[in-house]
Amino acid sequence: MYNWIVNHWEEIIEIFGTISGLIYIFLEIKAKLLMWPVGIVTSAFYIIVFFTSKFYADMSLQIYYLIISIYGWIYWYKGNKKSKSKKLKISKTTKKTALTLIIITIFLFFIMSYILSNYTDSPLPYWDSFTTALSIIATWMLAKKLIEQWIIWIIVDLVSMSLYIYKKLYPTSFLFLVFTILAFVGFIEWKKQMQKTKQ
Numbered sequence: 001m002y003n004w005i006v007n008h009w010e011e012i013i014e015i016f017g018t019i020s021g022l023i024y025i026f027l028e029i030k031a032k033l034l035m036w037p038v039g040i041v042t043s044a045f046y047i048i049v050f051f052t053s054k055f056y057a058d059m060s061l062q063i064y065y066l067i068i069s070i071y072g073w074i075y076w077y078k079g080n081k082k083s084k085s086k087k088l089k090i091s092k093t094t095k096k097t098a099l100t101l102i103i104i105t106i107f108l109f110f111i112m113s114y115i116l117s118n119y120t121d122s123p124l125p126y127w128d129s130f131t132t133a134l135s136i137i138a139t140w141m142l143a144k145k146l147i148e149q150w151i152i153w154i155i156v157d158l159v160s161m162s163l164y165i166y167k168k169l170y171p172t173s174f175l176f177l178v179f180t181i182l183a184f185v186g187f188i189e190w191k192k193q194m195q196k197t198k199q
Contacts, residue, residue: 017045
């Protein structure tokens with residue numbers, strides 16, 4: 001048993017990451033505060049998974065997730081305390097914020113693709129940079145509880161799923177297939193919650 005665990009430790013970590021990731025996305029759809037600590041655990045697993053798979057931008061993204069999860073946890077907790085309904089409200093992204101986020105995304109993409117192409121052995125530097133740049137923006141939007149973050153996640157999850165199939169990370173590919181479906185569900189659920197708040 002011990003030898004089997006030693007020989008398959010990478011797969012075991014990936015499976016645990018997949019399970020915690022599914023719990024995370026369920027809590028995110030329900031807009032529950034508990035999603036943030038679960039997200040921290042998921043990120044810890046995937047730092048290891050992506051490092052061993054040489055997806056360095058994705059590995060760096062998981063470190064970012066750890067930091068933004070702490071920020072989101074505090075921001076949602078404080079927002080819940082201030083809100084009369086005891087829950088931070090879901091809102092739409094303003095045009096000014098959207099334009100700023102697009103510019104930041106383009107900047108991040110070019111910086112990361114340059115670094116990955118020239119200084120790492122990443123097999124797919126441009127696609128890796130594309131999903132990473134969008135994920136950084138989407139996670140920030142999640143921390144601010146902006147509904148459009150779900151649209152970005154749908155794009156990221158579809159592209160990521162294809163990349164992980166290419167790298168033969170099948171449990172992770174399955175996770176991102178589920179993420180894609182649940183991102184649609186999340187968008188609909190958040191829209192309903194936003195309409196209830198307005199009423």
